[in-house]
Amino acid sequence: MVRTDVGVAVGADGRIHSVAADAELRRTHPDAELVDCARGVLTPGFVDSHTHAIFGRARYEEQEMRAAGVGYLEIAKRGGGIHSSVRDLRERSEEDLVALAAERLRRLAAHGTTTIEVKSGYGLSLESELRTLRVIRRLATELPVRLVPTFLGAHEVPLEYRQAPRTRTEYLDLVIHEMLPAIASEGLARFCDIFCEPGVYTTEESRRLLTAARAHGLALKLHADELENGAAAELAAELGATSADHLAAISEVGIAALAQSGTVATLLPGTMLFLGRPRQAPARALLEAGCAIALASDFNPGTSPTVNFPLVLTLGVSQLRLSVAEAFVAATVNGAAAVGMAAELGQLAPGYLADIALFDVADHREIPYWYGDRRCQRTWVGGRAAHTP
Numbered sequence: 001m002v003r004t005d006v007g008v009a010v011g012a013d014g015r016i017h018s019v020a021a022d023a024e025l026r027r028t029h030p031d032a033e034l035v036d037c038a039r040g041v042l043t044p045g046f047v048d049s050h051t052h053a054i055f056g057r058a059r060y061e062e063q064e065m066r067a068a069g070v071g072y073l074e075i076a077k078r079g080g081g082i083h084s085s086v087r088d089l090r091e092r093s094e095e096d097l098v099a100l101a102a103e104r105l106r107r108l109a110a111h112g113t114t115t116i117e118v119k120s121g122y123g124l125s126l127e128s129e130l131r132t133l134r135v136i137r138r139l140a141t142e143l144p145v146r147l148v149p150t151f152l153g154a155h156e157v158p159l160e161y162r163q164a165p166r167t168r169t170e171y172l173d174l175v176i177h178e179m180l181p182a183i184a185s186e187g188l189a190r191f192c193d194i195f196c197e198p199g200v201y202t203t204e205e206s207r208r209l210l211t212a213a214r215a216h217g218l219a220l221k222l223h224a225d226e227l228e229n230g231a232a233a234e235l236a237a238e239l240g241a242t243s244a245d246h247l248a249a250i251s252e253v254g255i256a257a258l259a260q261s262g263t264v265a266t267l268l269p270g271t272m273l274f275l276g277r278p279r280q281a282p283a284r285a286l287l288e289a290g291c292a293i294a295l296a297s298d299f300n301p302g303t304s305p306t307v308n309f310p311l312v313l314t315l316g317v318s319q320l321r322l323s324v325a326e327a328f329v330a331a332t333v334n335g336a337a338a339v340g341m342a343a344e345l346g347q348l349a350p351g352y353l354a355d356i357a358l359f360d361v362a363d364h365r366e367i368p369y370w371y372g373d374r375r376c377q378r379t380w381v382g383g384r385a386a387h388t389p
C-alpha cells in the first residue's frame with residue numbers, strides 16, 4: 001500500500017508506533033525528535049534473505065571464462081568456483097574476514113538493505129565453517145544492520161573428499177555429526193541450507209542433512225533447482241523448509257508442491273543475469289499458483305557480486321515480470337517471511353521493527369526505474385540511524 005503525506009513515529013523500543021499525517025504525529029508525539037525526509041519515499045528496509053557475504057577475494061576471472069563458453073559447473077569441476085573461494089577463505093584469519101565482510105555489508109546497507117541473511121559455506125571444514133559463523137556473529141554486534149546466520153556446510157563437496165580413500169558420504173557425516181552439533185550448541189546459526197542440485201548434492205543427501213538440522217532446532221533453506229531440475233523444490237515443500245531459493249529450473253510439479261506448502265519461493269534474478277543464462281525463474285507461474293515470492297541478491301563472489309538491492313527490484317520487474325508492488329512485497333514482507341520474521345519485520349506498521357529506508361525519489365516506482373543508481377539516502381534499524389549520507 002502506498003501512502004502519501006504521512007510520517008512514521010518510532011518509539012524508544014525501536015518499533016513503529018504509528019504511521020499518520022504529519023500534523024497528527026506532531027500532536028500525538030510533541031516531544032519527538034523530528035527527521036525531515038524532504039518529501040522522499042520511505043519504505044520498509046529491504047530484507048535480503050539470501051547472501052554469501054563472507055568470502056575472501058573476488059572471482060572476476062570467472063566472468064570472462066563464462067563469456068568464453070566455460071559453464072559454471074565446468075569451472076567448479078576444474079577446481080575453480082566455490083572451491084577457489086574455499087582455498088582462499090581457509091587461509092584467512094577471523095580479523096581479515098571481519099574486515100572484508102564489514103566493508104561489503106556496509107555497501108549492501110547503503111542501498112537500503114537493513115536485514116541480511118548471511119551464509120557460511122566457503123570453509124567446508126569444521127574449523128573454517130565455525131570461524132565463518134563466528135565472523136557473522138561478531139559482525140551482527142558490530143554493524144548497524146540485522147544479520148541472520150545460516151549454516152551452509154553443504155555448499156559443495158570439498159576437493160579432499162572426492163578422492164579415495166575419502167568419500168562424499170564421509171564429508172556429509174562430518175557435517176551432520178560434528179559441524180551441526182557444534183553449531184547448534186554455540187547457537188551460531190538460525191538456518192541450515194544445502195546446494196541441492198544435480199552434480200552437487202542429491203535430494204537424498206539433502207533430505208538426510210536437513211532432517212538432522214531440523215532435529216538440532218535449525219530452520220531449513222535449500223538452493224533448489226538453480227541450474228538444472230532435480231526436484232529440490234518438491235523436497236523443500238516436503239520438509240516444510242522456510243524457503244526454496246533460485247528455482248530457475250523448477251518444474252510444474254515443483255511449482256504445485258511449493259504452492260501447497262508454506263515455503264517461500266526466493267528468486268535471485270541477479271544470479272541468472274550475471275551468469276548470462278537465458279532462463280529466469282518462472283515468477284508469474286509461481287504467483288499464479290499461489291506461492292509467496294521473495295526477492296534477494298544472492299550476493300556472492302561467483303554468481304552475483306551485486307550489493308544493489310534496488311537493482312534486484314529492477315530485475316524483478318523487467319525480467320521476472322513482477323508489478324512494482326509485487327517486487328516491493330517480495331523485497332520486504334516476503335523477505336521477512338523467508339528469514340522467519342514476518343510477524344515483526346518488513347512492514348511500516350504499528351508494532352513492527354522500525355527498519356526503514358529513505359529514498360531520494362518522488363514516487364516509489366522510481367526505485368526500480370533508475371536502474372543501477374543509488375537513491376537510498378538513509379536507513380534506520382530498530383529506529384537507530386544505520387546508513388547515513
Ligand code: NIG
Pocket residue numbers: 052081082085195223226271298300301302303
Ligand atoms: O547461490 N549456488 C551455489 N551458491 C552460490 C554461488 C556460490 C559461488 O559460486 O561462490 C549461488 O549461486
Ligand code: FE
Pocket residue numbers: 050051052223298300
Ligand atoms: Fe546462493
